[in-house]
Amino acid sequence: QEIVQFMEAERSKAKIQETVHTFTNLCWNKCIKKVNSAQLDGSEQQCFTDCVGRYLDTNIDIVKM
Amino acid sequence: QEIVQFMEAERSKAKIQETVHTFTNLCWNKCIKKVNSAQLDGSEQQCFTDCVGRYLDTNIDIVKM
Amino acid sequence: QEIVQFMEAERSKAKIQETVHTFTNLCWNKCIKKVNSAQLDGSEQQCFTDCVGRYLDTNIDIVKM
Amino acid sequence: MSAALKDNIKKEIAAELAVANAQQLVTKMTENCFDMCVPKPGSSLSAAEKNCTAQCAQKYIMAWNLVSRVYITKLQQSGQR
Amino acid sequence: MSAALKDNIKKEIAAELAVANAQQLVTKMTENCFDMCVPKPGSSLSAAEKNCTAQCAQKYIMAWNLVSRVYITKLQQSGQR
């Protein structure tokens, strides 16, 4: 059962990573209009942080409705 | 076999619901430009009805080609 | 094992076709702005050819990074 | 298999389908309403954004129900299943 | 297994793949051509919309075939499979 437990943990990790892919793609479209450097500048970082936060807030508000 | 039959029926229901999700999303983008109320007004209702209808017509025309 | 081999070949064919669907859709959005004829004219053909080529180049550059 | 057991299995299958359908609906609603109501996410949802999201979600459910009715009617008319 | 049976199985597998591929093509064509040719759906398809859709669908198939040729050539050049 140690292996089964490990697989469960990996599966939940995979699910989280899948969501991270979805959010990165969605927030990329909102936050990055063009590419000027290889870095995320301060306002871009803020935009991604806010984008994920507000998306989750929106999701919670909708589920609670 | 009663259970098998029931599962078949549920599966075909799930397939229909999946199509309804696809159509709602697609027609939402065509019919709703901004949100002013919690209702679907008359012209929005007409737009969704026409969107589903013409999408199916287009699909049939393409298959018949 | 003849059947197994055949299935492998078919599966790899299916994977290629899946990629062709993805590329056709992606390049359609880049290359076709409106429909004036049932043919692909010369510049549209060039656009699809370049679109697939440059997409693969971009993919290779990213993987090599 | 007893009739009671069969009923239980049916209920479980139906419930699982209903949950999957509801999750899909919530995901699509969130995607579309976030996109429409929160174009520039800030440090918290404003009252206007919350209001827009709530209206949008209700509208989305109404649209889903309408599309469902229209599609099922079309399926029945064309005799497809 | 007899050669005839093997052949039958192969044909069935190939047919299933071909059907799945054709369905995927029809779905993508319908999505893209509906989007392009029917921007504002009305109570029925107009002659112009029907004409656009027919041209669009033929164009889409030509594009699919071209992309397929280009991609397979690239795969062969790079020695990948």
Added chain:
Amino acid sequence: MSAALKDNIKKEIAAELAVANAQQLVTKMTENCFDMCVPKPGSSLSAAEKNCTAQCAQKYIMAWNLVSRVYITKLQQSGQR
């Protein structure tokens, strides 16, 4: 099962997940960076397009890592798993 065998199985499972995740990341990066950096594909990638793609890819990875940190923090705060 021996501890060594268990360890091997775990390593294989973890490696498979890591590969799937990396492939998904490369696919999404290619899609988004090609879309942004190569609006009109020509006969080869220009220096400017290659430069844009390289910067875009690094930016995308930084964005992925940031989103991952933010999302996991939110999950922990809400006590969900």
